[in-house]
Amino acid sequence: MPNNMIFYTNPMSRGRIVRWVLEEIGAPYETEILEYGGSMKGEDYLAINPMGKVPALKHEENIITETPAIIAYLADAFPEAGLGPKMNERADYYRWMFFAAGPVEAAMANHMLGVEVPEDKRGTVGYGSKEQMLDVLAAAVSRNDYITGDRFTAADIYVGSEIGFGLQFGTIEARPEFTDYYGRLQSRDALQRALVMDNDLMAGK
Numbered sequence: 001m002p003n004n005m006i007f008y009t010n011p012m013s014r015g016r017i018v019r020w021v022l023e024e025i026g027a028p029y030e031t032e033i034l035e036y037g038g039s040m041k042g043e044d045y046l047a048i049n050p051m052g053k054v055p056a057l058k059h060e061e062n063i064i065t066e067t068p069a070i071i072a073y074l075a076d077a078f079p080e081a082g083l084g085p086k087m088n089e090r091a092d093y094y095r096w097m098f099f100a101a102g103p104v105e106a107a108m109a110n111h112m113l114g115v116e117v118p119e120d121k122r123g124t125v126g127y128g129s130k131e132q133m134l135d136v137l138a139a140a141v142s143r144n145d146y147i148t149g150d151r152f153t154a155a156d157i158y159v160g161s162e163i164g165f166g167l168q169f170g171t172i173e174a175r176p177e178f179t180d181y182y183g184r185l186q187s188r189d190a191l192q193r194a195l196v197m198d199n200d201l202m203a204g205k
Helices: 015-025 067-077 087-113 119-124 130-142 154-169 176-186 189-202
Strands: 005-009 030-033 056-059 062-065
Touching: 005 015, 015 067, 015 154, 015 189, 056 067, 062 067, 067 087, 067 154, 087 130, 087 154, 130 154, 130 176, 154 176, 176 189
Parallel strands: 005 030
Antiparallel strands: 005 056, 056 062
């Protein structure tokens, strides 16, 4: 059976998150590595993603970009993996995945850029302050073992990856709520396989 899924990535990108979900679903896929400032901006890849960034995914005739969208798409496209939400999990699944894609991403980006939002302008940025965002996120990941309850879902891949990157690079403080939650995720075999793959690519293996 021909391979019908192509994963466009670079091991130093958010493609690491998509690699994790691909390993969770277990379907065959082809990996195409793109270089920053080179093939990522080339005509062939711009036909896939006009933004000239990774990750992106081509599945049959469908092209999906933006990391949380790819994750949600794969959870829906491969329901047998059990990563999508059950009916009673949907509210938390979508709420916290999009919270990570919106307020968390925006607050972290501004923090890394050294942007301080004046107190009287916090209502315009969608996350209030970084401290408020972190308090809300800490409460969300400490209510249960996983973001929707007692079961791992694709939302944990995205929320967990945001927290993992933040802990690694020091943009999220190492509160017990975050280290305990991410510690539970680190034991997953699919994540460990994905990390080895991308780390080997970074090392030129």
